[in-house]
Amino acid sequence: MTDRQAFPKRGSDWPALEAEMAAMSGGDIDWRGGRTPLFVFDGDDGAREVGRRAFMNYFDQNALGGKRAFFGLKRMEDEIVEMGLDLFRAPMGAAGNLTTGGSESIFLAVKACRDWARARGGMTEPFNIVAPFSAHPAFNKAGDVMDIAVHRLATGADGRADATALAAATDGQTMMLVGSAPCFPHGVVDPIAELGELAAERDIWLHVDACVGGYLAPFFQRIGRPVPEFDFAIPGVRSLTADLHKFGFCPKPASTVFYRRAEDHDRGVFQFEDWPHGPFATATLSGTRAGGAVAAAWAVLRHLGEDGYVRVARDLAAMTDAYVAGITAIDGLHLWAQPDLTIINFGAHAFDIFAVAERLEQKGWLPGLTRSPKGLHAMLSMYHEPAREQYLADLAEAVARVRETGGTSQLQARY
Ligand SMILES: Cc1ncc(COP(=O)(O)O)c(C=O)c1O
Incomplete structure (x- = not known):
């Protein structure tokens, strides 16, 4: 091998490294300018700055040692979980x-469920999961x-899970x-209440x-948007996952997993003791975890608070409406589903939407694509507000051009 990077013989100082790294990233998609439809999230400048500072203050602490050394981090972690349980209306316990x-x-929720299924008995292994085609x-x-x-079942015409199809697919x-x-x-919420009834009826x-x-939907509900119920207020909901590093606007890596019953949470915990140190237990797959991410999540949740999240929700809802209005005003484009939050998926019947995507790509936009239905996809956060007019203008131009030339594209959808 001749072109492999050699292990550095001598160290470099920060200014040189910083410049080299900036050069490496110089060709990235302009994500801060709203040109990526996924991967990054922004709520407001304040949350970003608070997250950054808190992260840096704790960047060298290890959340794995929360119980034995970093008591502050442990306390923050416990409080984040309590705030989440409150937000998602989980019962005491x-x-x-x-x-x-x-x-x-x-992964942890699936593991907990598998261990529950084994303990419950009456179900034959190998177990299965029944999910809509749209599940992650x-x-x-x-x-x-x-x-x-995992058995995946087609969604309904509205993009939501088809509860009847899911019911028919369950077995022993x-x-x-x-x-x-x-x-x-x-971008639509599945009929969780219906699924809850089904789960309760069949003890699944x-x-x-x-x-x-998860961290946006309750605030969309608070501002009067018709987002369907999805949390522990629905009796059949047994576990719920919600990412802080997405629409919680916390720095990566940070997510939460919740269980209606503490005993289910215990099932997600890995416990082991047959080694020189004796008992070892982690509630995560990871051992060492970034202290910065825990501190930052705590700080962002406390910084924004309910009123902050409501304010961001209003901004996001208004922006999404403006994107939707702009897109549907372009002749030939239609939404594939009516967005419940800020994820939009749209397509065309009369021309190849991927040819449109290709033209957008030539103009510096990273197109998000869905294969079925064939469409463009974007998960909008406040990074996308300054880019809105330019995006809609480029989209309209791309559509007009494709309609004129009848072009088709070889682009393949991928995540
Ligand atoms: C609905 C849903 N579930 C799960 C995930 C996985 O999250 P992560 O990429 O943080 O592992 C995603 C990521 O986009 C998602 O949209």
Whole structure:
């Protein structure tokens, strides 16, 4: 191998490193300018700055040692969980913990559910999970590791889970039903109340994946937007995941997993003692965890508070409405689903929407694509407000051009 980076012989000082790193990132998509439709989130300048400062103050602490050394971090972590339980209307006796992201939170809920299914008996292994087609791949990732099949069922015409189809797909091996609030592809909340009834009736575990929208949906509800109920107020909801590092506007990596019953939380905890140090227990897949992320999440939640999240929710709702109005005003474009929060998915019948995406790409936009239905996709946060007029102008131009030339595209949808 000739082109492999050699381990550095001599160290470098910060100014040189900083310049080199800036050069490495110089060709990135202009994400701060709102040109990426996923990956990054912004609420407001204050939250970003508070998160950054808190993160830096605790950047070298390790949340793994919260119980034995970093008592401040442990206290912050406990308080974050309590704030989440309150927000998601969990009954007393409910429990949860912080994780490094939605995938880890989902993994832990699936593990807890699997251990419950084993303890409950009456279900045959291998277990399965029944989910709408729109559910996040993290369920398959967890299933892959734990040998649990995931049966995905087509969503309804409105992009939401089809509860009747999910009911028909459950069998004697089904341990978990999944609903999203909202799902990532179409931005709509699944009929959680219906799924809750089904879960209760069949004694199946209902998991609500509120990773993307959990920390925003309650505030959209508070400002009068018709976001369907999705949390522990629905009796059948047994666990719920919600990411702080998405619409909680906290720095990455930070997510939460909650359980209606503390005993279910215990099932997510890994315990071991057959090694020289004796008892070892973690509620996460990760061992060492960034202290900065815990401190930053605590600080951002406290900095914004309910009134701050409501204010950001108002800004986001107004911006999403403006995007939707602009998009649907372009002849030939239509929404694939009516967004419950800020995720939009739209397409076209008369021309190739991926050809439109290709033109947008040429103009420096990273297009988000869905394959079924074939469409453009964007998860809007406040990074996207300054870019709105330019995006809509470029979109209109791209549509006009594709209609004129009848162009098609070889672009493939991918995450
Ligand atoms: C609905 C949903 N669930 C789970 C995840 C996984 O989250 P993470 O990327 O933090 O692991 C995402 C990520 O976008 C998501 O949108």
